[in-house]
Amino acid sequence: MPLTMPDDPSADPSASRRSIPGFCGLCKSRCGSRMVVEGGRLVAQLPDPAHPTGRAQCVKGRAAPELVYDPQRVLRPLLRTRPKGDSDPGWREISWDEALDRVAQALARVRDESGAEAVAFAIATPSGTPIADDIRWIERLANAFGSPNVANGTEICNWHKDFTHQLSFGRGIATPDFAHSRCIVLWGHNPRDTWLANSLAIRAARKAGAKLVVVDPRKAGFAADADLWLRVRPGSDGALALGVARVMLARGWFDAGFVRDFSNAPLLVRGDNGRLLRAGELAALPAGAGAGADDFVALGVDGGVIACARGRSGADRTPIASGRDVRAAAGRGDPGLLWSGGLDVRLVDGGMLRCETVFSLFEQACADYTPERVAELCWIEPAQVEALARLLHEAGPAVSYYCWAGVCQHTNATQTDRAIATLMALTGSFDAPGGNVAFTPAPSNDASGKELLPAAQRARCIGLERSRLGPARLGLIGSDVLWDAILEGRPYPIRALVGFGRDFLLNHADAERAARALAALEFCVYADLTLTPTAALADIVLPICTPWEREALRVGFEGSQAAESWVQLRPAAIAPLGDSRADAWVVFRLAQRLGLGEQFWGGDLEAGLAHVLAPTGLTLETLRAHPGGLALPAATRYRKYRDEGLRTPSGRIELYSETLLEHGESPLPRFAEPVDSPFGKAAPEYPLVMTTAKLRHFRHGQDRQAPSLRRHSPQPAVHLHPDAARARAIAEGDWVRVRTANGAIRIRARFDAALDARVVWVEYGWWQPGAAGAADGYDARSEAGANYSRLVSDRRVDPVAGSQPLRSGLCEIEPLSSSG
Secondary structure (H helix, E strand, C coil): CCCCCCCCCCCCCCCCEEEEEEECCCCCCCCEEEEEEECCEEEEEEECCCCCCCCCCCHHHHCHHHHHCCCCECCCCEECCCCCCCCCCCCEECCHHHHHHHHHHHHHHHHHHHCHHHEEEEECCCCCCHHHHCHHHHHHHHHHHCCCCEECCHHHCCHHHHHHHHHHHCCCCCEECHHHCCEEEEECCCHHHHCHHHHHHHHHHHHCCCEEEEECCCCCHHHHHCCEEECCCCCCHHHHHHHHHHHHHHHCCCCHHHHHHHECCCEEEECCCCCECEHHHECCCCCCCCCCCCCEEEECCCCCEEEECCCCCCCCCEEEECHHHEEECCCECCCCCCECCCEEEEECCCCEEEEEEHHHHHHHHHHCCCHHHHHHHHCCCHHHHHHHHHHHHHHCCCEEEEECHHHHCCCCHHHHHHHHHHHHHCCCCCCCCCCEECCCCCCCCCCCCHHHCCHHHHCCCHHHHCCCCCHHHHCECCHHHHHHHHHHCCCCCCCEEEEECCCHHHHCCCHHHHHHHHHHCCEEEEEECECCCCHHHCCEEEEECCHHHCCEEEECCCCCHHHHCEEEEECCCCCCCCCCECHHHHHHHHHHHCCCHHHHHHHCHHHHHHHHHHHHCCCHHHHHHCCCCEECCCCCCCCCHHHHCCCCCCCCECCCCHHHHHCCCCCCCCCCCCCCCCCCCCCCCCCEEEECCCCCCCECCECCCCHHHHCCCCCCEEEECHHHHHCCCCCCCCEEEEECCCCEEEEEEEECCCCCCCEEEECCCCCCCCCCCCCCCCCCCCCCCCCHHHHCCCCCCCCCCCCCCCCCEEEEEEECCCCC
């Protein structure tokens, strides 16, 4: 019988087969889909070409029925009846009422005795799990409860592209305008495996003539047919960015007008304290000069200096001192920008102070990174540095780029992001057609409840001891500081944890320390679909349903203007299996038991959804009548900074960041070796650089129980160059031990001749058997298992963001006997 997809979503529910419009909730792509139901069972998920993200469906999305009917799912609330050190937890099924009552009583007790900050929350990534359907409500629960400690993994996922980028641009990386790009740069990002809708957009852009650059240690995804593939050493990306910027500056291959008028490149930097010079610090201003004391100062045409008000373009300048009050220390080029040396200015106390322009200091920061030095550091060819510089120059101002986990999972992630951001600023592509653009979003109300957590309570976040610039300023914590608080009481004890899907043991560094910390908690509750290694250490486990068993509201998708304008209320295709429930259902009922019902619309989820939706002018009833979604037409506005300025301290793109300076960090982008460097002392014992990456057919530590997906990769593997294997007497398919200073695992050897012989990549996320009771699972806490997290330490991380070195470690590989 042929599959039918009726346009009328209200087709007779008694029909043997129905096609219901929706969207896949499994990852960031949120692909528009048709959920096919037969006899009350979900039998397929297919693409919906009418949806702005629905042109195709990946293998994970097509495996939806296998994920729904997975026999390993938890379908009843579970209560631990034995100590956490016992090999048998003694799980006992309990009712939802008993489970929620126990949870509320435990959390209220800890809150009353030690304050709400002693309870931490953990949330799975919305980029790789269906938590995105309900994440706003979990965040609201944490804020209403009063916890300033939420572990959501941002430090190893999105912090750099979405927040560190703000230090340079006043906004996150935004969306590549692929349709108008002349050059696309994928830097540590493989959309073929992680973002299908973007992958299709890139393919279309390439057909239209766009050049493609891939920066990746692996020849993965688009790297195989890119115009330029740079096989960088893991963790050396910052050196590459500085080297490419050096070439562009030296050759004049950059948009000088844009850099002069819309970045802080022309501004003068004090030689004594590194701060930007202000007009009020100069000798008496001429009468009627019109400059404010807080205005920034730049070099003028006559050799004097000019005032630049915050956010004003280079054309809006006020002369404030004549040439006789300024003494040049070297020749100059373009006034206010291409100054090649220092200059002296007279201060209010009559003394002279040596200053330099930001542009001059930025040149100096890049100067040492010649193509030859970059080649030595990054393990690429010198000519590739100039090749990338030329491509960016020729395509500007229509260069788009995207960076993700391949850039952020290193101990130098903050400065690497700064180096890439400032490099891209040179192209003049910021918010321009073909660049990275903040498309006009569909309007909505934020329901995360940020306003419910007082500033004084947010200031108690345990991560603020590391940095006030990193995730902790938003009440977000890394797993390393969470374990410090649990195990060492530093800066104060965390006594309880409320987890929604975040699998610390599989996706963060140092699984063994994570397990010790989770076992040491006085109380832990976890909500998840399966009994993951992390959930297995909880006191209570709550069963969550899959996306196809619940309704979900999305106001705006991602990837294009059409997607940003799309509003959809996905219907539940089938009823929840067993006693599983949506995360939102859990949150609203738990909130009522905690006395927080007033902050949750009296427990009425529909009222909460209506609040989110209100600015659109749409109602839930309207969207239920149009389950495929509705468009709220909006025009894309390019170069908004010309009218609105930028949300940076200077109102300009910041090549030089006073904010970083004030927090003890380098104000200019710089490159620092990863803490585990092949040029360091540990290299003789651990001579291989170790990285990892997501597999296309799995999401982090999930999905290995789906037969159609497990067939693609039945066993965990370490991928290495044949020369590296030959030197160690390893044959392809052998069981090997991967060993680091932090631990060891057992895994299969797979050959990849495209890798540098000094680099290996190890698959992560392995624990789950392919079927309930099968013998092909892997103990996440054992050296005989295959858990990559055991190999990586969380003791040294990025000083600002707390990023863990998941992708730039050192290891050695040893053959095992044929039996392993």
